[in-house]
Amino acid sequence: NFMLTQPHSVSESPGKTVTISCTRSSGSIASNYVQWYQQRPGSSPTTVIYEDNQRPSGVPDRFSGSIDSSSNSASLTISGLKTEDEADYYCQSYDSSNHRVVFGGGTKLTVL
Amino acid sequence: EVQLVESGGGLVKPGGSLRLSCAASGFTFSSYSMNWVRQAPGKGLEWVSSISSSSSYIYYADSVKGRFTISRDNAKNSLYLQMNSLRAEDTAVYYCARDNKLNYWGQGTLVTVSS
Numbered sequence: 001n002f003m004l005t006q007p008h009s010v011s012e013s014p015g016k017t018v019t020i021s022c023t024r025s026s027g028s029i030a031s032n033y034v035q036w037y038q039q040r041p042g043s044s045p046t047t048v049i050y051e052d053n054q055r056p057s058g059v060p061d062r063f064s065g066s067i068d069s070s071s072n073s074a075s076l077t078i079s080g081l082k083t084e085d086e087a088d089y090y091c092q093s094y095d096s097s098n099h100r101v102v103f104g105g106g107t108k109l110t111v112l
Numbered sequence: 113e114v115q116l117v118e119s120g121g122g123l124v125k126p127g128g129s130l131r132l133s134c135a136a137s138g139f140t141f142s143s144y145s146m147n148w149v150r151q152a153p154g155k156g157l158e159w160v161s162s163i164s165s166s167s168s169y170i171y172y173a174d175s176v177k178g179r180f181t182i183s184r185d186n187a188k189n190s191l192y193l194q195m196n197s198l199r200a201e202d203t204a205v206y207y208c209a210r211d212n213k214l215n216y217w218g219q220g221t222l223v224t225v226s227s
Contacts, residue, residue: 101159
């Protein structure tokens with residue numbers, strides 16, 4: 001079993017760039033794809049990144065994803081921040097050892 | 113357009129039961145695994161259960177194992193979650209989501225367990 005750890009909150013100004021990390025506690029981050037979801041207040045989660053670094057159609061290229069084996073973590077980077085990006089962001093992966101979906105605890109992004 | 117519509121939530125007393133449904137459209141339902149994910153008020157996302165496309169493989173979170181049962185009817189394009197022995201800590205919005213990448217989510221249905 002592994003856990004995904006995210007910072008509780010991050011904040012940045014409009015137009016700037018922010019990176020949200022997601023660290024896997026055991027096993028390689030590269031073992032299973034990482035997805036990232038955006039959840040605005042009162043709404044369902046939507047995918048902003050899938051398979052580590054792929055963007056669904058309709059998601060702006062300001063959103064990018066990556067993984068880093070040296071830190072065993074995934075990252076979501078949002079550039080050119082807009083106030084509409086203010087939301088909770090969750091990373092997610094899959095635990096092949098017990099066939100379970102694993103979520104990070106979520107990061108609240110404030111754009112101010 | 114892919115659509116997932118949950119229903120069946122409501123207020124139930126501790127120890128009670130509830131059956132959630134998720135109606136799928138806009139894709140070949142029988143080709144995809146499905147999941148239930150929940151979110152307690154003010155909390156993060158918690159995976160609840162998964163079922164493979166043909167129902168051959170079913171998995172549960174430890175927190176619901178033995179109390180919840182996931183099932184599907186591919187002829188009706190529907191996913192279900194039978195919830196028994198409900199506890200206050202099961203209070204949450206329950207979402208259905210498609211496949212291991214959870215790339216589509218429903219709008220959720222609220223389950224409140226309270227006396």
